[in-house]
Amino acid sequence: MKTTSVIILFLSIAFGAQEQSDSLSALLENKQGSERIDVLHQIVIDVWLNYPDRAMQYGEEALKLSEDLGDSILISKSLRLIAGVYYYKGDYEHSLEYNNRAFDLAVLLKDSSLMNNGYNNIGLLYYNLGSYQTALEYLLRAKLMKESIGETYGMATTLNNIGLIYHRLGDFKEARKYFREAFAVAEQMMRDDDKIYSLNNVGITYLKENNLDAAMDHFKSGLELAQEVKNINWGAVSLRGIGEVMMRRGDMDSSHLLFSKSLSDSESIDDKKGISEAYFLLAQHALRRGNTEEAIQYLDLSNEKAFQLQLRQQRLDNLKLYSEVYRDEGNTPLEIKYLNEYIKLRDSLFQDVVTRNLNLVPLKLKEEADRYRLTQQQAEFQNQLLTNQLFAIIIIITVPLLVVMIVLLRKNDKKKRELEEYNEELKRTQKLLITSEKMASLGVLAAGVGHEINNPLNFIKNGIEAVSKKISENKDIDDEELKSYFKIINEGVDRTANIVKSLSHFSRRAPGANDRCNINEIIENCLLILHNKIRNRIRVITNFTSQSAELKGNEGRLHQAMMNIISNAEQAIKGEGTIEITTRRKNDVMEIWVEDDGEGIPEENLLKISDPFFTTKSPGEGTGLGLFITFSIVEEHNGHIDVKSSPSEGTKFIITLPL
Incomplete structure (x- = not known):
């Protein structure tokens, strides 16, 4: 989990941006002057994350119109928005140039709010360029100016960014202090996005300290809030955090499922940074499972996105992981190759920092230590090659030594077998x-x-x-x-x-989904297993289709899904009650209705039942993964589940599977 994936810059980004920007584009036809500039500014904000080239065109048009009007405030805002587009394209140098131009205008106008915004943006850019000392100076100025003029808008963002610097420097306790202060401000301002951002950042610091319980609590709180406000981006970040916790706990199945869900969510909004991070985590997951070939495939996909956005830190992390993969494979030449590329890229980033006269001696010392270790590895590798060649010559020339070498080789073979x-x-x-x-x-x-x-x-x-x-x-x-x-x-x-x-x-583990499955027989098997819990208490009514109930799928997985749903129905009935199960063919699909007259599900929980770790059971009685896994199994079979329920009428699950 890298903090570079959760940085807020310049202005907040709204979801549903594509639809909103299309409607705003239609408004441009009737707008002139400053009104047209305002609409252009809003379009830039809506599309700069996923469509930077389009955003740049609108930003440049807004800047030209602002200059024609001679309105310094509009010029300053246009410059800041163009700087934001360069930021999301990964071009930090041009972003810094435009932010400095906007800041100079703010100073001439003596506008404290614009100057404050400039301090925050420039500080964040120095952070991304690795100039942490300069970044901290600018961000602390932004904080002090906000406090002096009593401005609370954007304070949470500034506090979070200060926390990120301390996090990068390894001072996690100080970082948490600013993240929590940011959360308090966001809560007071009712800024849900900033609250989720702060929760995820606190979770990351605990993850770095290996405090898995505290990290899980904050990531789960962030995920719950993100789902409540439909913030897909921050929800994907929370899923990746939870997945990392589960992976460190050794739950490889759950962590893989969460990383995959995070990847799917990031792809749905074309969040290239999130996609790159998700692939990186899947590569780490594959390496932990010993699947180096799969790890390399995921790293290649992560690198593709990192190059598109010029995500230099992501590329560094990828190169480091490449070297670890090949180290595990025992491929020393490729391990050294990628470690060399890692140090070369980090050296180039370091040179950028040096040009700004920053004191980064600790970082440089660490780089020198890595370089020294690499030199030692290269020397050892060359020495090993030379030794092997020397032994080969001795074996060819000296027959007695050949006998000795054969004995040694046999011993080595024995050790190898052991x-x-x-x-x-x-x-x-x-x-x-x-x-x-x-x-x-x-x-x-x-x-x-x-x-x-x-x-x-x-x-x-x-x-x-x-x-x-x-x-x-x-x-x-x-x-x-x-x-x-x-x-x-x-x-x-x-x-x-x-x-x-x-x-x-239930013990079948078919690798694919090509079994011929009879849905009626699967349901009968589940009812037979649950007979002891149901008998003398619950009346089961089955209305099975008279037509063929066969479809292609993974029989074991479908048994698991139907068992989860029928078990939930049984648990929802506290006393006596009825469960009615109906199967029917409809066009090219099979529908399975499972209805109970139990307690029902409150309306506020209906949207959460498929979420991972959501449960209303007492601690120790449920993991909150049952229905999440069931929904995943049905999706694997290209089907879907509809749920209707109310506390007074019970619950109806309608499962639809293609024939």
């Missing part, structure tokens, strides 16, 4: 750790199945005892009576086989 066996054992142990949590869930299921197996086994036991008793009495036995006993035995055996067969469906 190391391979150790690695295999380590992989098996890791696999056991990963599956332990899944096995815990299966234990609960198996307990219910065991209870159900006891009943049919009693049928078998009683039938056998009755037959034994008849035989021991040595009397004539009525064939019909004997048949009835054997019928009891067969019935018990059949019921036992059916229950065990139903359980086997």
Whole structure:
């Protein structure tokens, strides 16, 4: 998680920008003079993040019109907006140039508000250029000026930016102080975007300190608020933060799901920075799982976006991770190649900073340490090559030494085999750790199945005892009576086989979605597993289609989804009640209706039930991932779920799957 992905610059950005900018573009036809300039300024703000070239055209038109009118305030604003476009294109040098021109105008106008804005923007640009000392000076001036003139607008942004500098310098405690102060100001001003921004920043500092519980609390609060106000951008940042926490806790399945959801959300709004960060985290995830080939593929995608936006810090992080991937592969030449590129890029950034006469001795010392370590690695690699060549010559020339070398090689082979066996054992142990949590869930299921197996086994036991008793009495036995006993035995055996067969469906791990699945049979299997919880309390009504109920899918995953939904219906009924399940074919889809007359879902929670970690259960009774995973499974099958509910009428789930 990198703080460069969560920086607010110049003015706030509204979502739904494309639709709004289209409507504003239509207004330009009837606008002249300063009114036209105001509309042009608003369009620039709406599209500068995702359509920078288009924003630049409108900004330059606004600047020309402002200069023609000779309005210094409009000229200053146009310059600041063009600077903002350059910022989102990653051209910090031109952005700094235009911000300085706007600041000079503000000084001539003696406009404190415009001067304050200039201090904040220029400080943020120096931050992105790596000039932390200069950046801090400008941002502290902005803070003091806001306080002196009593201006609260933009204060949260300034405080957050000051916190980012302390975060980059490694002073996480001081950074949190400013982030929390920013949250308090945003709460007072009712600025939800700034609140989410502050929550995510606090979470990042805790993540850096490996305080996973505190980090999770802040990221989850940020995600909840982002979903409430429909802020997709900050919601994606929160998802990435939660995913990092889950990955550090070893929950690789959940973290991969969250990183993928973050990537999907960022792609939906064409947030190239967010897309690049999501791919980087997926690459880290793949490396942790030992899949270096997949890690390289994700890094290539991250690098593509980083080059488009000139995200220099992202490129640095990518190069560093490339070297780690190839180190794990044991590919020393490529490891050294990417580490060389990393130091070369960082050196070029450092030279940019030096030209501004900044005191970055600690950073330079760290670079020199990296360079020294790289030099040592290169020397060791060259020495190893030279040693190998020397041994080859000795083997060819000296026969006695060849015998010695053969013995040594055999010993090395033995050690290599021992190391391979150790690695295999380590992989098996890791696999056991990963599956332990899944096995815990299966234990609960198996307990219910065991209870159900006891009943049919009693049928078998009683039938056998009755037959034994008849035989021991040595009397004539009525064939019909004997048949009835054997019928009891067969019935018990059949019921036992059916229950065990139903359980086997949940252990299937098909890699794709090409099974021929009978939805009616899947539902029957789920009801059989839940029979012990339902009987004598809940009446189940099934209205299955008389047509074919088959479709292509992953049978194990569909069992999991239907079990989650039917279990939720059962848990929603506290006393006695009814669950009605209906299947029907409609055109090219299969519809499954699951209705219960339980407690129902309050309206304010309906939009949250598919969110990760959302649950109304008491602590320890639910993870909040059940319906989130169910919705994901249905989406994997190109289907969707509609939910209708109210506290007085119960709940209806309508699952639609393509045939």
